[in-house]
Amino acid sequence: MGSSVTAALSAITAAVVGVIVCLAGWFALHTLFAATTESRFLGLNLTLPAWSTFDWRAAVASTIALILAFPLRAPLWAILGVTVVAGALLKWLIT
DSSP: OOHHHHHHHHHHHHHHHHHHHHHHHHHHHHHHBSOEEEEEETTEEEEEEOGGGBOHHHHHHHHHHHHHHTTSOOOHHHHHHHHHHHHHHHHHHOO
16 A cells, blocks of 8 residues: 555544544543533633532443453443443442
């Protein structure tokens, strides 16, 4: 491949990775916190969490999923099954 094609593919890859990281942050913020506030800082619009609305049950389920996915390398169906059951138990038993 030519160097121009490699450079173009590298730029596309960087853009795709940036979008994925941005979406992951957005979903994490809106899953772990029930409310957010908008703020402006140095010309940027920031979405900040309302710390009093932290959902510890979602944090526990996310931590379980991360442990199953990375250190244990569990298959996706097992991760989904365990986290669904854990989330339902946490919601039902500890309200």
